[in-house]
Amino acid sequence: MQNTTNLPSIGFGTYPIPEGEAIINATTWAIETGFRLIDTANSYDNEVGIGIAIKNCIENGIVTRDELFVTSKVPDWKQGYDSTIKCCKESLKKSGLDYFDLYLIHSPYRQNENWQKSVIDTYRALETLYREGLVKRIGVSNFGLKHLEFLLSEAQIKPEFNQLELHPQHQQREVVKYCQEHNIGLIGWGTLNQGRIYKNHIIQELAAKYGVTPADIAIKWSLQKGYIPLVGSKNKKHIEENYHSYVITMVISAADISLLDSLDGGEFSNGHHEGIQPIKMVPANSIIKEYNPATYTRIYKLFGLLPILKEKKLHWNKTKWFIFGIPVLKIIKKDY
Ligand SMILES: NC(=O)c1ccc[n+]([C@@H]2O[C@H](COP(=O)([O-])OP(=O)(O)OC[C@H]3O[C@@H](n4cnc5c(N)ncnc54)[C@H](OP(=O)(O)O)[C@@H]3O)[C@@H](O)[C@H]2O)c1
Missing domain, CATH: 3.20.20.100 (NADP-dependent oxidoreductase domain)
Incomplete structure (x- = not known):
């Protein structure tokens, strides 16, 4: 006991x-x-x-x-x-x-x-x-x-x-x-x-x-x-x-x-296990629509120097622009 x-x-x-x-x-x-x-x-x-x-x-x-x-x-x-x-x-x-x-x-x-x-x-x-x-x-x-x-x-x-x-x-x-x-x-x-x-x-x-x-x-x-x-x-x-x-x-x-x-199987430390397990991506249908924050504030940085854009409406969450492989527009902050 x-x-x-x-x-x-x-x-x-x-x-x-x-x-x-x-x-x-x-x-x-x-x-x-x-x-x-x-x-x-x-x-x-x-x-x-x-x-x-x-x-x-x-x-x-x-x-x-x-x-x-x-x-x-x-x-x-x-x-x-x-x-x-x-x-x-x-x-x-x-x-x-x-x-x-x-x-x-x-x-x-x-x-x-x-x-x-x-x-x-x-x-x-x-x-x-x-x-x-x-x-x-x-x-x-x-x-x-x-x-x-x-x-x-x-x-x-x-x-x-x-x-x-x-x-x-x-x-x-x-x-x-x-x-x-x-x-x-x-x-x-x-x-x-x-x-x-x-x-x-x-x-x-x-x-x-x-x-x-x-x-x-x-x-x-x-x-x-x-x-x-x-x-x-x-x-x-x-x-x-x-x-x-x-x-x-x-x-x-x-x-x-x-x-x-439902997140089980995601990324983990893998410190003490029988073998490396695959990383499962979060299933798309598990996104909770009602909490989708309308209040995103994303600050973008040009050439890593100038915070030039605060966008509250557009959802550019996958946007990264590259010129000859160099990122020129990069998300540096995401506030919820
Ligand atoms: N038995 C085992 O094999 C084994 C293996 C690993 C760990 N452990 C034990 O379990 C404990 C916990 O596991 P863990 O340390 O690996 O991982 P964890 O507790 O999941 O994460 C620790 C990390 O989270 C950060 N953190 C903690 N509180 C935070 C907060 N409120 N906000 C933001 N960041 C925060 C810490 O950074 P800061 O220091 O900057 O806060 C640290 O980088 C270990 O300390 C150890 O005692 C046991």
């Missing part, structure tokens, strides 16, 4: 924020703003700064250790029983923490032909760390169906979570269904599709319809699906906006959730 005690509903992602001032500031802002789940990994190389930020926030009375939920992960190249124990202990030492709230196998080591042995040796180490109290929960990340089926047949302690790339353009429905059927919690990474959501016109149009930002739409989609979305940012304003997305009461209607669901 999944332990839901002290389980935050949204998490702060710390990749690829580098060690030092950047990660100390970002983590501090995240905790001050309200984030309680901090997601890191041995491979992110920022555990020292995260530890400093956590220590400062505790000392300043902003939060207690019990209120925080810190996740770390063992990377592929440290898989194996002894090396995983060592890796976790090193990460704890670097971050100055006594325990991690969740410890994950970062990925099933797809490049390794003998991944089953590597995964089970690593998982045995996670079980030991759990029994010793160095980690409060254990789980996996980027595990597909075959990896989970294998793991569940071998595990002595069931994995509590699978952390996966999850957003409207990459929904991994088969593995999500499997996790839900087996009571394995889902933590979503790439909630904003690493910024790609801002280029998607359906997400833009839904944001306009609800009077919110594209980030609000993506974060709410994830929350309404029952996932724990991770959102990464090194920018204070974005961190505050993202937490606000969690707090606002806006609910996406079932019809609009279906519309977002």
